[in-house]
Amino acid sequence: MPRIRPSTFRKALAIDKALPFLLPECRSIAAAKQELQWIKQECHTKRQVFEFCKLRRNHYPLQYLLKSQPxxxxxxxxxxxxxxxxxxxxxxxxxxxxxxxxxxxxxxxxxxxxxxxxxxxxxxxxxxxxxxxxxxxxxxxxxxxxxxxxxxxxxxxxxxxxxxxxxxxxxxxxxxxxxxxxxxxxxxxxxxxxxxxxxxxxxxxxxxxxxxxxxxxxxxxxxxxxxxxxxxxxxxxxxxxxxxxxxxxxxxxxxxxxxxxxxxxxxxxxxxxxxxxxxxxxxxxxxxxxxxx
Ligand SMILES: C[S@@+](CC[C@H](N)C(=O)[O-])C[C@H]1O[C@@H](n2cnc3c(N)ncnc32)[C@H](O)[C@@H]1O
The missing domain is CATH 3.40.50.150 (Vaccinia Virus protein VP39)
Structure with missing residues (x-):
């Protein structure tokens, strides 16, 4: 699997501070943005958004965070x-x-x-x-x-x-x-x-x-x-x-x-x-x- 470029991390950081945490699992900025949107809908505070994103960096499944799967x-x-x-x-x-x-x-x-x-x-x-x-x-x-x-x-x-x-x-x-x-x-x-x-x-x-x-x-x-x-x-x-x-x-x-x-x-x-x-x-x-x- 190709490594993610530092420039992609920088670009993600400029969009949202939480976004780089999602890149290792999502692989692209577009996918990470979509996931961040779902996480924000589930969370009540900014702190919780960060906690969820850090869990994702540690490979925690999105469905366990969002609590459902279609x-x-x-x-x-x-x-x-x-x-x-x-x-x-x-x-x-x-x-x-x-x-x-x-x-x-x-x-x-x-x-x-x-x-x-x-x-x-x-x-x-x-x-x-x-x-x-x-x-x-x-x-x-x-x-x-x-x-x-x-x-x-x-x-x-x-x-x-x-x-x-x-x-x-x-x-x-x-x-x-x-x-x-x-x-x-x-x-x-x-x-x-x-x-x-x-x-x-x-x-x-x-x-x-x-x-x-x-x-x-x-x-x-x-x-x-x-x-x-x-x-x-x-x-x-x-x-x-x-x-x-x-x-x-x-x-x-x-x-x-x-x-x-x-x-x-x-x-x-x-x-x-x-x-x-x-x-x-x-x-x-x-x-x-x-x-x-
Ligand atoms: C691959 S999962 C499938 C779960 C669900 N049907 C799905 O498709 O998402 C296999 C399931 O088999 C259950 N299981 C494992 N060994 C079993 C056994 N001996 N008898 C009954 N269920 C078992 C597990 O607890 C698990 O829920």
Whole structure:
């Protein structure tokens, strides 16, 4: 990443004394000015503006300072200890919701719900859905519940370790599962994850490799007709594809596809049952991504 020129810092200083603090994270004067405007709207005193800007210089996430992040048409409250919703997740969630007909009375469960962003957006855009959402973090469930209340969106939230097989066994069946699990392998986290994420976002929400995809095939597939799981790497998609393809029963029942995001990075592995379902999933998922099995 190119270093910021001293002349850019001087220019920023001449505009506003707080602006240079924002340059390391924002990289350009235009972006820093926009961020300063948001910070000023949130703060009551000049001193607080400076404190916020200094936190930004130390890579503190803007969303934790401003206490929210837009997610589709929703404004999702954010709090330290719970993952900040990402545009990549928003993108596939919007796409999925738009594919479900507006009056479909399907049962959706959102696993690893965090702030509740996926569950709340799905229910907001498709109010006839029945939505359950689970997370093992009390902080996440508490924030998701605050978000549901603030936005007046009815979803059923529960504290649950979704890797625990007995958790799934105790639940009724669903039509579709959505999940954005922790999926960053430790080595990638150390080498490639940004300082801001490393320092301030919860590792419980980030670190993982194949365990949630293994758990999908072993446990949650039997409870649903369709699934959409976010991934960080192609190997996580092929893991699910291979596990289904190599099983004589699952391979006949399921189709599996991969979806890229608009930044051309692999983002989702999805699947649906080919027959005996309440809706025609092949129509819903047509051109959602690329079918591989
Ligand atoms: C990548 S975050 C996704 C949060 C939210 N769905 C989003 O897209 O912003 C993963 C979430 O999984 C939760 N989590 C981690 N391990 C879990 C487990 N074993 N059972 C349930 N939730 C878990 C974390 O607390 C975190 O909220």
């Amino acid at each position: 997610f589709g048409p929703l404004d999702i409250s954010c709090k330290r200890g719970v993952l900040i919703p990402r545009w990549e997740t928003e993108e596939w969630t919007m796409d999925l919701a738009q594919r479900l007909v507006s009056n479909s009375e399907l049962r959706l469960v959102d696993l690893c719900t965090g702030s509740g962003c996926i569950a709340l957006l799905m229910k907001h855009l498709r109010p006839k859905l029945t939505v359950n959402a689970f997370d093992c973090s009390p902080l996440a469930i508490s924030l998701a519940s605050q978000n549901a209340q603030k936005l007046n969106i009815h979803v059923q939230l529960g504290l649950q370790n979704i890797l625990d097989d007995s958790a799934a066994a105790a639940l009724p069946d669903f039509d579709i599962i959505t999940c954005n699990p922790p999926y960053i392998p430790h080595s990638t986290f150390v080498k490639e994850t940004s300082t801001s994420v490393k320092l301030y976002e919860p590792k419980l929400a980030l670190l993982g490799s194949f365990e949630f995809y293994e758990n999908l095939v072993k446990t949650w597939l039997s409870k649903t007709d369709a699934f959409v799981y976010e991934v960080g790497e192609l190997s996580q998609c092929t893991y699910v594809q291979n596990k289904i393809a190599q099983d004589s029963i699952l391979s006949k029942l399921w189709r599996v596809g991969f979806k890229f995001d608009s930044n051309h990075r692999i983002r989702v592995v999805y699947g649906y049952k080919q027959a005996n379902t309440t809706v025609d999933w092949s129509k819903i998922f047509q051109d959602f991504g690329e079918l591989k099995h």
